[in-house]
Amino acid sequence: xxxxxxxxxxxxxxxxxxxxxxxxxxxxxxxxxxxxxxxxxxxxxxxxxxxxxxxxxxxxxxxxxxxxxxxxxxxxxxxxxxxxxxxxxxxxxxxxxxxxxxxxxxxxxxxxxxxxxxxxxxxxxxxxxxxxxxxxxxxxxxxxxxxxxxxxxxxxxxxxxxxxxxxxxxxxxxxxxxxxxxxxxxxxxxxxxxxxxxxxxxxxxxxxxxxxxxxxxxxxxxxxxxxxxxxxxxxxxxxxxxxxxxxxxxxxxxxxxxxxxxxxxxxxxxxxxxxxxxxxxxxxxxxxxxxxxx
Numbered sequence: 132x133x134x135x136x137x138x139x140x141x142x143x144x145x146x147x148x149x150x151x152x153x154x155x156x157x158x159x160x161x162x163x164x165x166x167x168x169x170x171x172x173x174x175x176x177x178x179x180x181x182x183x184x185x186x187x188x189x190x191x192x193x194x195x196x197x198x199x200x201x202x203x204x205x206x207x208x209x210x211x212x213x214x215x216x217x218x219x220x221x222x223x224x225x226x227x228x229x230x231x232x233x234x235x236x237x238x239x240x241x242x243x244x245x246x247x248x249x250x251x252x253x254x255x256x257x258x259x260x261x262x263x264x265x266x267x268x269x270x271x272x273x274x275x276x277x278x279x280x281x282x283x284x285x286x287x288x289x290x291x292x293x294x295x296x297x298x299x300x301x302x303x304x305x306x307x308x309x310x311x312x313x314x315x316x317x318x319x320x321x322x323x324x325x326x327x328x329x330x331x332x333x334x335x336x337x338x339x340x341x342x343x344x345x346x347x348x349x350x351x352x353x354x355x356x357x358x359x360x361x362x363x364x365x366x367x368x369x370x371x372x373x374x375x376x377x378x379x380x381x382x383x384x385x386x387x388x389x390x391x392x393x394x395x396x397x398x399x400x401x402x403x404x405x406x407x408x409x410x411x412x413x414x415x416x417x418x419x420x421x422x423x424x425x
Contacts, residue, residue, distance in 0.1 A: 153406060154188060154189045154406055155188075155189075157189055157404070157406050157411070157415070158184055158188065158189040160415070161180075161184060161189070161404065161415045161416075162181070162184055162185070164413055164414065164415060165177055165180065165181040165184075166181070176400070176401060176402065177402075177416065179194070179401075180193045180194075180402060180404075180416065183195070189404055189406060190404065191403055191404060191405065191406070192245060192248075192251060192252065192253070192403060193402070193404055194250060194251075194401065196245070196248050196250045196251065197245060199245075199248065200241040200242075200244050200245045200248075201241060202234070202237035202238045202240075202241045203237070204241075205218060205236075205237045205240050205241060206218065206219070207233045207236050207237060208224075210224075210226070210304065213304055214229070215227070215229055215300070215301060215304050216231065216233065216236055217304070217305075218236065218240050220277060220280055220281065221281070223280055223283075223305075223308075224304070224305060225240070225275060225276070225277055225280055225305055226275070226300075226301040226302075226304040226305045227239065227275055227301055228297040228298065228300075228301055229297065229300065229301075230297070239275075243275070243277050247277075247278075247281070250401070251401075251419070252376075252399045252400060252401040252402055252403050252418060252419035252420075253374075253376070253399070253403065253419040253420065254399065254419070255278055255345055255372040255420065256282075256372070257399075257422065260370065260372070260397070260422040260424070262282050262285050262286050262343055262370075263285070263286075264285060264286070264287060265287060265342070266285075266286045266287060266342045266343045266370075267286065267287050267288045267289075267290075267338075267340045267341050267342050267343065268282065268286050268288070268289045268290070268341075268342075268343045268344075268345065269289075269290045269292065269331075269335075269341045269343070269344045269345070270289060270290065270291050270292065270345050271292045271320050271331070271344060271345065271346045271347070271348060271355055272292065272293070272345075272346060272347045272348035272349070273291040273292060273293040273298070273302065274293060274295075274298055275298060275301060275302070275305070276291060276293075276298075276301075276302050276305050276306065278345055279291060279306075279313075279345075280305060280306070283306070283309050283312075283313075286312075286343070287312070287340075288312045288313070288314075288340065289306075289309075289312060289313045289314070290313075290314050290316060290334075290338070290341065291306070291313060291314070291315045291316065292316045292318065292319075292320055292329075293315065293316075293317065294317055294318055294319045294327065296317065299315060299317050302315050303315065316329065316334070319351075319354075320334075320348070320354075320355045320358055321351075321354045321355070321357070321358055322354060322357035322358045329358075330358040331355065331358040331359060331362070332358055332359055332360055332361035332362050333358075333361075335361070335362055336361060341369075342368065342369060342370065343369070343370045343371075343372075344369065344370070344371045344372070344373075345371075345372045346371065346372065346373045346374060347372075347374040347420075348374075349377060350377035350378055350408075352373060352374060352375070352377065352381060352385070353381070353384070353385075356373075356385070356388065363392040366393075366425075367425075368425060369394075369423075369424075369425050370422075370423070370424050371389070371394070371421070371422070371423040371424075372420055372421075372422055373385055373389075373420055373421045373422075373423060374419065374420045375398070375417065375418050375419065375420055375421055376403045376405045376417040376418065376419050376420070377405060377408065378408065378410070379408075379410060379411065379412060379417075381417075382398060382417060382418045382421065385421055386398075386421060389421065389423045392425070393425055394423040394424060394425040395423065395424050395425070396421050396422070396423045397421070397422045397423075398418040398420070398421055398422075399418055399419045399420050399421070399422065401419075402416035402417060402418060402419075403416070403417050403418070403419050404416065404417075405417055
């Protein structure tokens with residue numbers, strides 16, 4: 132679209148309508164791309180997505196397990212002491228931002244459950260890549276903390292990195308029962324240090340106990356990795372679950388980086404279509420994350 136017309140388009144066309152148009156156009160492009168591939172390049176994984184898109188609208192996860200999660204089936208409670216809303220995750224309270232409505236929490240939590248479905252390309256753990264009682268987790272980009280809550284009884288300690296103050300309030304409520312083994316760090320992880328940022332290799336060297344990292348920071352993964360200089364130079368044993376779906380080249384670039392620092396690297400199975408990225412281009416399909424071990 133002409134760069135002069137686009138601002139007018141954004142004003143006149145509601146966001147919900149723009150999203151529908153974007154998804155329809157992208158679906159058409161992906162179907163065209165997949166059907167144009169030589170038969171030898173159309174893997175079973177890609178055939179699965181092609182068949183899904185022929186009969187369904189485009190989705191972040193182009194698979195049938197999407198239908199297993201409905202916001203309407205989620206029950207939201209309110210804590211009478213702090214006024215925060217929460218859902219029950221495996222019997223544990225998972226709190227959300229104070230200003231969020233019940234409807235928004237239902238949508239958000241259904242998405243979280245979908246992300247961690249056993250068939251999801253966004254699932255952090257697998258049967259062979261998991262946490263143990265000896266692991267100390269650094270959850271970088273914790274947000275509401277659903278992943279850390281899922282493993283809180285399995286790990287030795289958790290560091291939650293989350294800058295948003297609204298999430299910090301919710302995290303304190305969620306992890307109050309485990310406050311002796313949880314530390315909340317209200318800073319971004321980046322390649323420099325100031326009031327709002329921390330270099331992870333400096334934090335790591337001071338703590339000397341972290342063994343497992345989950346990194347999901349909405350496209351700032353390369354900035355996080357830019358603070359790993361000393362870690363990469365070391366021979367320390369580590370496990371890293373690193374998201375790669377936010378940008379076109381993240382899987383390729385991060386795989387090369389991790390391999391160069393003696394990690395074994397395995398991509399998650401299946402693909403995501405991150406249509407929120409306006410820079411998305413062929414091949415359109417992105418692995419959800421890498422699981423790296425050294």
